[in-house]
Amino acid sequence: MPEFRKDPAVYRWVIIATERAKRPIRPDASDTAQCPFCAGNENMTPPEILVLRDKSDPSSFPNWTVRVVPNKYPALVPEGSATQITDENYEVHSGIGAHEVIIESPYHVTDMALLEETQFEAILRAYRHRIMELRTDRRFRYILIYKNQGVEAGATLEHVHSQLIAMPMVPKLVLEEINAAKNYYEANRRCVFCDAIRKETDGGERFVIENARYLVMCPFAPRFPYETWILPKKHSSFFEHNTQQDDDDLAVILRETLIRLNRSLSGPAFNYLIHSSPLERGENNDYHWHMEIIPKLIQVGGFEWGSGSYINPVTPEQSARSLRAALT
Amino acid sequence: MPEFRKDPAVYRWVIIATERAKRPIRPDASDTAQCPFCAGNENMTPPEILVLRDKSDPSSFPNWTVRVVPNKYPALVPEGSATQITDENYEVHSGIGAHEVIIESPYHVTDMALLEETQFEAILRAYRHRIMELRTDRRFRYILIYKNQGVEAGATLEHVHSQLIAMPMVPKLVLEEINAAKNYYEANRRCVFCDAIRKETDGGERFVIENARYLVMCPFAPRFPYETWILPKKHSSFFEHNTQQDDDDLAVILRETLIRLNRSLSGPAFNYLIHSSPLERGENNDYHWHMEIIPKLIQVGGFEWGSGSYINPVTPEQSARSLRAALT
Numbered sequence: 058m059p060e061f062r063k064d065p066a067v068y069r070w071v072i073i074a075t076e077r078a079k080r081p082i083r084p085d086a087s088d089t090a091q092c093p094f095c096a097g098n099e100n101m102t103p104p105e106i107l108v109l110r111d112k113s114d115p116s117s118f119p120n121w122t123v124r125v126v127p128n129k130y131p132a133l134v135p136e137g138s139a140t141q142i143t144d145e146n147y148e149v150h151s152g153i154g155a156h157e158v159i160i161e162s163p164y165h166v167t168d169m170a171l172l173e174e175t176q177f178e179a180i181l182r183a184y185r186h187r188i189m190e191l192r193t194d195r196r197f198r199y200i201l202i203y204k205n206q207g208v209e210a211g212a213t214l215e216h217v218h219s220q221l222i223a224m225p226m227v228p229k230l231v232l233e234e235i236n237a238a239k240n241y242y243e244a245n246r247r248c249v250f251c252d253a254i255r256k257e258t259d260g261g262e263r264f265v266i267e268n269a270r271y272l273v274m275c276p277f278a279p280r281f282p283y284e285t286w287i288l289p290k291k292h293s294s295f296f297e298h299n300t301q302q303d304d305d306d307l308a309v310i311l312r313e314t315l316i317r318l319n320r321s322l323s324g325p326a327f328n329y330l331i332h333s334s335p336l337e338r339g340e341n342n343d344y345h346w347h348m349e350i351i352p353k354l355i356q357v358g359g360f361e362w363g364s365g366s367y368i369n370p371v372t373p374e375q376s377a378r379s380l381r382a383a384l385t
Numbered sequence: 386m387p388e389f390r391k392d393p394a395v396y397r398w399v400i401i402a403t404e405r406a407k408r409p410i411r412p413d414a415s416d417t418a419q420c421p422f423c424a425g426n427e428n429m430t431p432p433e434i435l436v437l438r439d440k441s442d443p444s445s446f447p448n449w450t451v452r453v454v455p456n457k458y459p460a461l462v463p464e465g466s467a468t469q470i471t472d473e474n475y476e477v478h479s480g481i482g483a484h485e486v487i488i489e490s491p492y493h494v495t496d497m498a499l500l501e502e503t504q505f506e507a508i509l510r511a512y513r514h515r516i517m518e519l520r521t522d523r524r525f526r527y528i529l530i531y532k533n534q535g536v537e538a539g540a541t542l543e544h545v546h547s548q549l550i551a552m553p554m555v556p557k558l559v560l561e562e563i564n565a566a567k568n569y570y571e572a573n574r575r576c577v578f579c580d581a582i583r584k585e586t587d588g589g590e591r592f593v594i595e596n597a598r599y600l601v602m603c604p605f606a607p608r609f610p611y612e613t614w615i616l617p618k619k620h621s622s623f624f625e626h627n628t629q630q631d632d633d634d635l636a637v638i639l640r641e642t643l644i645r646l647n648r649s650l651s652g653p654a655f656n657y658l659i660h661s662s663p664l665e666r667g668e669n670n671d672y673h674w675h676m677e678i679i680p681k682l683i684q685v686g687g688f689e690w691g692s693g694s695y696i697n698p699v700t701p702e703q704s705a706r707s708l709r710a711a712l713t
Binding site for chain 2: 062063064065066067068069070071072073074075076077078080132146147201203204205208209210211212219220222228229230231233234237238241249250252253276277278279280328329330331332349351355356357358359360362363364365366367368369370371372375
């Protein structure tokens with residue numbers, strides 16, 4: 058059973074999950090007969106939790122557009138209670154949670170940017186459905202959706218997919234972001250993310266693109282070159298409160314952002330993640346959900362692991378300029 | 386000129402250093418005639434700040450054992466004052482600091498574990514000398530020594546070297562560690578690191594090796610597989626307060642630890658870093674300097690970037706067992 062352990066010095070929980078050591082290091086990518094995410098190989102994954110189908114022709118092959126399955130090598134497991142075990146100073150918490158895989162296409166596509174807009178819509182719908190179901194489980198306090206595309210970004214399978222982890226605690230970085238946003242709101246009576254949106258809209262130097270409901274920008278103090286954020290223009294604390302129309306607009310702009318990153322950077326490995334409010338909070342004035350996209354261009358080294366600070370050789374103004382020009 | 390930028394949401398300074406974009410991506414490693422760190426190529430680096438020589442024969446070639454030079458592509462620069470510039474909500478601080486390279490051998494050795502014990506002693510002496518000099522500059526509040534060995538660990542040059550960054554602020558992670566250690570001390574009137582040492586000495590399951598003055602152990606809640614710490618047994622807040630005899634003992638145990646990591650893991654890329662007290666504090670009861678060694682075995686992905694939490698597939702008890710057995 059996996060476990061959470063708290064560092065006795067730094068306030069940071071790590072997940073010790075020895076099951077994950079059994080993951081294949083790097084399975085033969087070219088042999089799609091062996092790809093557990095391809096249509097026809099559904100029996101190679103654990104039974105599915107959710108399947109979305111294209112209603113126009115239910116008898117067609119493949120007969121699904123998006124599947125969600127439990128991660129075969131989970132970092133957290135759903136069984137058991139969230140009992141805390143404390144060995145003197147050493148805090149341990151049983152590794153309760155959910156770890157799911159969202160298979161984003163029935164075909165062996167390896168770059169999300171190549172998917173159709175309708176497929177992006179289906180993926181976002183799958184994210185939302187899974188969050189809505191998991192948030193009814195009162196043991197969970199936070200749900201993180203994330204994607205690793207490319208070996209350098211941590212992917213072990215190349216077939217397009219993302220992942221979801223539900224956990225019994227709010228993770229450190231989210232807590233820090235929430236606390237900082239709360240403090241900002243208390244001081245200014247404005248949301249710090251809304252302020253950034255206002256600042257970048259209409260000729261802001263970190264502005265990338267926008268549509269009716271979303272703004273894409275490079276953040277002011279990015280950890281990484283070409284780090285790019287997507288924010289809803291209308292203040293909202295929870296990704297899963299999106300309407301169908303919100304998702305459709307997000308699908309369009311996420312796809313275009315990934316295409317622009319591909320053009321600017323020749324198809325980089327990347328991560329993305331969705332930062333949304335902790336489950337127990339309601340809609341609030343201070344926290345604004347958003348998506349962070351992080352191309353994997355530089356190696357993180359001793360300075361970063363030792364300081365928690367980052368050296369970024371590219372300004373967000375340069376990144377934004379390059380992304381704005383990418384499709385012209 | 387580089388700059389520090391503070392994220393308006395999370396409390397985290399990043400260093401935006403566009404000079405570093407000019408670094409060679411991966412110079413031809415095998416051509417030692419082109420290696421700026423090899424003896425004979427001294428003119429390929431900026432003028433040296435410190436050079437250690439083997440006194441027994443000053444006329445020999447090479448005529449040095451360790452050289453310290455400014456980083457040619459610095460993340461921070463020594464000129465200028467530490468003026469803070471604030472653009473509305475966006476805090477910027479000029480990128481004042483020092484960024485130095487410690488060249489750890491005159492020969493083209495690529496694995497630190499292959500160096501002699503006397504060479505390790507010289508390297509530690511160089512670290513200490515540089516810190517002692519830089520700490521007289523009142524603009525600096527923290528000095529971090531770190532090493533990146535191997536491309537996967539962030540090294541761009543393969544010749545053995547480490548780096549030093551002096552900066553005008555205490556970095557986030559060090560601040561967190563210090564605050565947590567202070568809280569622990571206030572609650573327990575004992576140092577949290579001393580407690581860990583006591584727990585692991587004499588058959589502790591995360592114990593690796595020890596000598597008269599140092600203990601090597603895997604920490605209770607490691608971020609990474611085979612993460613290994615070296616701690617002085619006698620409580621001390623500053624690495625640079627080490628005596629010559631302390632350094633000699635550290636040289637022996639650091640070398641043996643790296644050899645054991647090599648045996649257990651077939652010569653992994655790795656980082657190490659020294660966590661010492663901020664410069665403005667004196668010796669104190671709560672903070673205990675130590676060295677953290679992090680082999681680069683797994684890719685960090687969207688979960689880690691989004692949560693600040695880590696999934697580690699290897700328990701520290703497994704890592705310690707493997708390291709204990711590595712030379713038997």
